[in-house]
Amino acid sequence: MAFKIFLPISLIFLIFILLAPIGHAKRSTPSDKTSSPFDFIKKLKGCHKGNHTKEIHELKAYLEKFGYLKYEDKTHATNDDFDDTLESAIKTYQKNYHIKPSGIVDDKTISKMTTPRCGVPDIVNGTNYMQPRGKKHTPGFSNIHTVSHYRFFPGNPRWPSSKTHLTFRFSPNFPVSAVAPVARAFHKWDLATHFTFAQVGANQNSDMIIEFHRRNHGDGASFDGPGGVLAHAFAPTNGRFHYDADERWSIGSVAGAFDLETIALHEIGHLLGLGHSSVNAAIMFSGIGAGQIKNLHNDDIQGIRALYGR
Numbered sequence: 001m002a003f004k005i006f007l008p009i010s011l012i013f014l015i016f017i018l019l020a021p022i023g024h025a026k027r028s029t030p031s032d033k034t035s036s037p038f039d040f041i042k043k044l045k046g047c048h049k050g051n052h053t054k055e056i057h058e059l060k061a062y063l064e065k066f067g068y069l070k071y072e073d074k075t076h077a078t079n080d081d082f083d084d085t086l087e088s089a090i091k092t093y094q095k096n097y098h099i100k101p102s103g104i105v106d107d108k109t110i111s112k113m114t115t116p117r118c119g120v121p122d123i124v125n126g127t128n129y130m131q132p133r134g135k136k137h138t139p140g141f142s143n144i145h146t147v148s149h150y151r152f153f154p155g156n157p158r159w160p161s162s163k164t165h166l167t168f169r170f171s172p173n174f175p176v177s178a179v180a181p182v183a184r185a186f187h188k189w190d191l192a193t194h195f196t197f198a199q200v201g202a203n204q205n206s207d208m209i210i211e212f213h214r215r216n217h218g219d220g221a222s223f224d225g226p227g228g229v230l231a232h233a234f235a236p237t238n239g240r241f242h243y244d245a246d247e248r249w250s251i252g253s254v255a256g257a258f259d260l261e262t263i264a265l266h267e268i269g270h271l272l273g274l275g276h277s278s279v280n281a282a283i284m285f286s287g288i289g290a291g292q293i294k295n296l297h298n299d300d301i302q303g304i305r306a307l308y309g310r
């Protein structure tokens with residue numbers, strides 16, 4: 001497996017200690033190429049209903065992948081007609097990401113849509129679970145700080161209430177250097193919730209498993225190479241959490257790379273039953289910039305407390 005981990009300059013000395021034991025880890029230099037599977041969206045700048053641009057079918061596939069669009073008639077899914085359904089899907093996306101719902105592929109929409117993100121859809125089976133809950137809400141997100149924005153998966157799947165101690169393991173070929181950041185992420189969730197977590201051996205049974213995969217890896221949610229989708233995880237009580245092995249991963253903030261611990265905090269949220277939040281600062285927000293470090297937010301912790309009634 002091609003595998004890259006980048007460290008801040010201050011930790012460069014550690015590279016030798018951390019990466020030396022990993023036989024299959026490929027040392028590679030960061031390239032200047034910053035292309036992403038989401039780059040096609042930039043070509044749609046200014047597009048609106050009635051346009052026919054050859055990347056429109058790709059935008060339909062993107063919105064379908066993340067839960068915003070579902071055509072009954074597959075010919076509409078694969079053509080380049082900017083139709084009513086696409087316009088309405090874009091408006092829903094814009095509302096979820098606090099952009100004026102114009103239905104036009106404007107700069108702000110392009111900027112959000114091209115941000116690297118988690119592969120878990122924002123909407124599952126038509127449940128727009130990023131929309132704020134609570135009747136105090138008024139349009140325009142004016143009271144954004146007074147309502148909760150966390151979301152659950154449809155049907156609120158969760159671990160049984162008697163099961164507060166959860167075990168996790170790493171796949172046998174998991175890079176040694178990536179274990180500590182994931183363990184730290186579990187520890188942060190441990191401190192913030194009623195759950196306790198413990199690592200078990202790679203060949204033992206566990207509630208959760210963390211692995212690196214690339215492209216199609218047999219779970220119906222293919223990764224897409226460098227950039228684009230970074231990782232994904234499944235709702236309770238599935239327990240699977242996958243990193244995209246084609247990304248440039250880092251321990252800490254490194255330009256052009258993604259922090260293993262930050263992404264683990266997010267994916268563990270899914271393992272525990274949280275969906276995507278519309279709060280930018282929440283760990284459960286879908287998108288993340290390269291070099292960005294995030295921590296658990298009140299919205300995330302409130303979400304777990306609400307889901308488990310504690």
Ligand SMILES: *[C@@H]1O[C@H](CO)[C@@H](O)[C@H](O)[C@H]1NC(C)=O
Binds near residue numbers: 043044047048050052
């Ligand atoms: C979209 O259609 C308008 C006409 O309605 C045209 O002027 C514009 O160039 C088209 N934009 C793109 C990106 O194709």
Ligand SMILES: *[C@@H]1O[C@H](CO)[C@@H](O)[C@H](O)[C@H]1NC(C)=O
Binds near residue numbers: 124155
């Ligand atoms: C979505 O709905 C389909 C049928 O309508 C069902 O089979 C599937 O389990 C649902 N998925 C979720 C995540 O609820």
Ligand SMILES: [Zn+2]
Binds near residue numbers: 119266286
């Ligand atoms: Zn996610």
Ligand SMILES: [Zn+2]
Binds near residue numbers: 221
């Ligand atoms: Zn997977």
